Amino acid sequence: MIDFYTWTTPNGYKVSIMLEETGLPYEGHPVDLGNQAQFDPAFVKISPNGRIPAIVDREGDGGAPLTLMESGAILVYLAEKTGKFLAAKGGQRAKALEWLMWQMGGVGPMMGQANHFLNTASEKIPYAIDRYVGESARLLKVMDGRLGQADYLGGDYSIADMATYPWVAVGFDLIRQARPDIVGEGANIERWMKNVAARPAVQRGMKIPSV
Template sequence: MTTQTKPIDVYSLPTPNGQKAHIMLEELGVPWTYHRIDIGKGDQFKPGFLAISPNNKIPAIVDPEGPDGQPISIFEAGAILKYLGLKFGQLYPTDPRKQVKVDEWLFWQVGGFGPMLGQNHHFALYAPERIPYATKRYIDETHRLYGVLNKQLEGREYIADDYSIADIASIGWAQGWERQGQNIEDFPNVKAWLARLGARPAVARGLEVGKDTPAADLSKDKAAQGVLFNQR
């Protein structure tokens, strides 16, 4: 099994995407260092961060012990999860068929479950004006996606049968069901899955990383909204 002697640097926040990296590293039990990137104040646009995350999004990591022994930086949470799973041989299967299943649900999350729920948050909570059609459109799509997840979890403890990066990718978003206008009782398999994951000590620790610093209330913080929204 691969060992890690130098801490992995994680540039992040306790958001659903940032929490993916936090949980994964806690599950792996490898040394890592959290670096807060205050996106409400524009830290994501600083040259040092853009050098490792050119899309100016969190999380990003720098592993000082990359594949050739030299540092490597990785941006995009899904890519980070796969890199860490492959490097440490945990939470990402080696069997090709099982890999395909995990990849399907990892990409389902990064391509749909995250972005659609993010748009739900934006139009329902943060937009300066309420647009009923947009709000309904994304709340309805959120409901559909929870239904897809609920069906996949029928008869399963975890999304791709065994606990994996597919579960880690989705939990941060799924635990926000209430603010997304959903009733978790409509999705009993998701509810049980959330409880199952929440009982894992590493998940609980990963979800709490960075929460000791109060986050800006984006529904009221106009300065932060100006930094985060409608950039060109």
């Protein structure tokens, strides 16, 4: 059994999708970010960085409980635990990890900042908006180019797609409307989004937690 600590954010949805795709038994524990529950000492023991998602695999390393934070690390761990959605070795594994790291280092941070400065920040700062929206748009153009070469980011459907989909599902239209000169039509992303969204496990994962 896996204890899954999460909230209604793209980073949380990455892991809920993976748990649903693999069929691993898990118990969800909402961590209300609006009430700053991520800073509760009990949660910080599980996730020292005070961020969701986090898991506790009750039957982890050698049967002893294993705690794990950071969505990318959790996805790799669950993939290796189940033997699903990440090849054991070789080029296919390398490509999936390449695009997973691309998401972790680019899409998540840049789209998160773009959303903050566009929709959340109390002060509209033109430089910050241009910086983060422009970089998000550039990343989407890179993604569209990749998906013109392959059906999924890593070639086959993998944890790279699970990591990227929740962010793009939220931010694609927003960024494309803001910077159509960079993103372009994004037809390959649209096709990919429809294919990923049609998966029953993705549909279930995007509803967790239900609050």
